[in-house]
Amino acid sequence: MVDIEIKRDRIVIRYKGKKWDWMIEPRYWRNAIVWTCVLFVFPLVAYFVSPGLINTMVTANIYAAIAIPLSLMTVGTGRINFGPNFYVGVGGYTAALLSIYCGWGPLTTLPFAVILSVFAAVIFSPLVIVARGLYYVLLTLLLPLVFLEVTFIYTGIFKGDVGLFGVDLLVQFENVKLNFIMAAYISAGIMLLYLLIVNKVLKSRYGLIMATVNDDEEVAHGIGVNINKVKILSFVCAAGMIGVMGWFLAHYFGTFAGITYLPLTFMLKILLVFMVGGRAQVFGCVAGGYFIAFLEMILIRTMGQFQPVAFPIILLILLFVLPSGEGLFGIYRKRHYREYLPTIHVRR
Amino acid sequence: MSELLKVSNVTKRFGGLVAVDNVSFSIREGETVGFIGPNGAGKSTVVNLLSGYLKVDAGEIEMDGTRITKMKPYERTRLGLSRTYQIPRPFPELTALMSVITSVLCGKRRINQSFEDAAVEATQYLEFVGLFSKRNILARDLTFYELRMLELARALATTPRLLLIDEVMAGLNPAEAKRAVDMVVRAKEQFGPTIFWIEHVMAIIVDAAERIIAINYGQMIADGTPDEVINNEAVIEAYLGKGWREYA
Numbered sequence: 001m002v003d004i005e006i007k008r009d010r011i012v013i014r015y016k017g018k019k020w021d022w023m024i025e026p027r028y029w030r031n032a033i034v035w036t037c038v039l040f041v042f043p044l045v046a047y048f049v050s051p052g053l054i055n056t057m058v059t060a061n062i063y064a065a066i067a068i069p070l071s072l073m074t075v076g077t078g079r080i081n082f083g084p085n086f087y088v089g090v091g092g093y094t095a096a097l098l099s100i101y102c103g104w105g106p107l108t109t110l111p112f113a114v115i116l117s118v119f120a121a122v123i124f125s126p127l128v129i130v131a132r133g134l135y136y137v138l139l140t141l142l143l144p145l146v147f148l149e150v151t152f153i154y155t156g157i158f159k160g161d162v163g164l165f166g167v168d169l170l171v172q173f174e175n176v177k178l179n180f181i182m183a184a185y186i187s188a189g190i191m192l193l194y195l196l197i198v199n200k201v202l203k204s205r206y207g208l209i210m211a212t213v214n215d216d217e218e219v220a221h222g223i224g225v226n227i228n229k230v231k232i233l234s235f236v237c238a239a240g241m242i243g244v245m246g247w248f249l250a251h252y253f254g255t256f257a258g259i260t261y262l263p264l265t266f267m268l269k270i271l272l273v274f275m276v277g278g279r280a281q282v283f284g285c286v287a288g289g290y291f292i293a294f295l296e297m298i299l300i301r302t303m304g305q306f307q308p309v310a311f312p313i314i315l316l317i318l319l320f321v322l323p324s325g326e327g328l329f330g331i332y333r334k335r336h337y338r339e340y341l342p343t344i345h346v347r348r
Numbered sequence: 349m350s351e352l353l354k355v356s357n358v359t360k361r362f363g364g365l366v367a368v369d370n371v372s373f374s375i376r377e378g379e380t381v382g383f384i385g386p387n388g389a390g391k392s393t394v395v396n397l398l399s400g401y402l403k404v405d406a407g408e409i410e411m412d413g414t415r416i417t418k419m420k421p422y423e424r425t426r427l428g429l430s431r432t433y434q435i436p437r438p439f440p441e442l443t444a445l446m447s448v449i450t451s452v453l454c455g456k457r458r459i460n461q462s463f464e465d466a467a468v469e470a471t472q473y474l475e476f477v478g479l480f481s482k483r484n485i486l487a488r489d490l491t492f493y494e495l496r497m498l499e500l501a502r503a504l505a506t507t508p509r510l511l512l513i514d515e516v517m518a519g520l521n522p523a524e525a526k527r528a529v530d531m532v533v534r535a536k537e538q539f540g541p542t543i544f545w546i547e548h549v550m551a552i553i554v555d556a557a558e559r560i561i562a563i564n565y566g567q568m569i570a571d572g573t574p575d576e577v578i579n580n581e582a583v584i585e586a587y588l589g590k591g592w593r594e595y596a
Binding site: 012017018019020021094176203205208211212213214216217218220221222224225226227301 | 399420421422427429430433437440441442446447449450451453454455459460461462463464465467469473502506522584
């Protein structure tokens with residue numbers, strides 16, 4: 001049985017000969033609590049100041065919530081997946097099809113969206129073992145594009161050209177602005193949950209093991225790491241998490257079209273969030289998500305038709321200027337080591 | 349002393365080249381066995397076969413009575429077989445402490461061990477090899493000698509029964525090499541693993557090993573005490589060439 005022991009600064013959990021420590025010191029959680037409060041106050045402020053900002057916040061949360069599992073996948077497999085939007089497509093279409101054809105609500109479609117995304121990831125998981133480098137990039141890049149073609153070929157089912165309409169909405173209040181606020185809280189909740197889970201995993205023994213796979217697979221194998229298990233598990237779990245965002249998109253907009261999420265444009269935004277925020281930095285994904293979503297919104301409002309040109313130019317400049325591979329989060333932490341885990345100081 | 353490792357008629361081919369040809373030997377528990385041979389003799393190939401990085405084409409490898417021929421490297425490590433590399437291969441983005449913690453976590457199974465417990469155990473290995481003060485330095489920022497020591501700490505942290513050491517002195521200056529050799533000897537005294545030690549420098553291995561195995565062109569040419577092996581005609585010929593007497 002699970003044995004839980006509460007100490008002054010931590011909770012100790014023992015289960016089947018394994019032991020986990022969970023820090024509960026207030027100073028350990030201070031930054032997290034402050035930023036969570038900011039996230040939850042923002043929609044309320046935006047409600048009175050500029051309701052359009054709530055939609056931008058939802059977009060930012062979606063970008064971040066896709067980039068966070070992508071970080072987990074990147075660290076755990078030691079490879080950058082160029083087609084995370086494939087799982088957005090699988091989750092989104094599953095939710096939309098079940099909602100339209102079976103009349104199911106969001107809560108009923110959620111487990112199926114996760115299961116189908118995980119199932120798709122299991123089928124394609126051998127890729128992380130057999131392919132590396134350019135081959136892995138090309139194969140993962142092709143998956144969403146092939147799926148997009150499938151939605152056009154079987155247009156009777158997927159409505160490839162216009163998308164599926166009539167999906168049950170996530171929240172249905174009479175006040176539309178209230179719907180947006182609720183969607184903002186749900187998206188922020190999912191994003192924060194992902195942040196908590198992925199950060200906890202990366203800081204745990206499993207995160208360290210993933211980091212070794214990321215650094216040198218062969219040596220990791222040699223010190224007792226079952227690298228195939230680590231790679232497949234991180235690939236499949238992250239894919240399931242990304243699939244949930246497809247479910248969210250389908251039920252948030254009440255429609256789902258592969259043409260919006262499966263092409264390169266959406267995938268590039270996710271990868272930019274990932275790179276600008278900080279490669280494989282979970283907190284950087286949040287910074288990157290908000291930066292990209294708000295930059296896009298500001299440029300649309302100020303530059304109008306020039307936005308499609310200015311947006312990539314600004315991002316390209318940023319990619320050159322930001323610390324290599326560390327992004328916005330790297331600026332924040334540039335005076336610290338680039339270790340995957342907090343430094344453990346041992347007193348002699 | 350019981351037999352810890354048994355290698356029977358192991359062969360490895362790379363295309364048309366037979367890198368290891370029908371090699372058989374055994375290692376007893378607690379021994380320090382030297383493994384010598386000139387460049388390209390197949391020493392590192394044998395280590396790669398033993399640690400599971402390469403698959404054998406023919407033959408069997410047994411460890412403590414268990415056939416490990418088809419086991420993956422991580423399974424062999426958990427069984428108690430660990431190795432170091434000829435050219436150090438650290439985890440460049442991890443600190444020295446984190447690198448060793450991974451070995452503690454992934455090597456031999458310890459009951460009721462949290463991440464923090466593993467960190468405490470890892471510091472013991474770092475202290476042993478003299479890297480305690482460098483525990484929070486990224487591995488890529490360590491010197492060559494320190495990387496060698498980190499490799500040794502990482503290998504010891506898996507609590508091996510058999511430690512394969514691949515040319516510990518390569519790339520070190522004489523003073524560092526002496527310290528490295530002393531460290532291996534101390535590691536054996538303190539942690540008690542059986543050592544299978546590949547080395548190029550004869551003088552070192554003759555002093556450190558109880559038994560020496562020599563190979564050339566993938567074939568075993570001698571197996572015996574250091575005195576027997578260094579006086580073996582085939583071993584001298586392998587190092588100096590067939591007509592060495594004419595120039596002696």
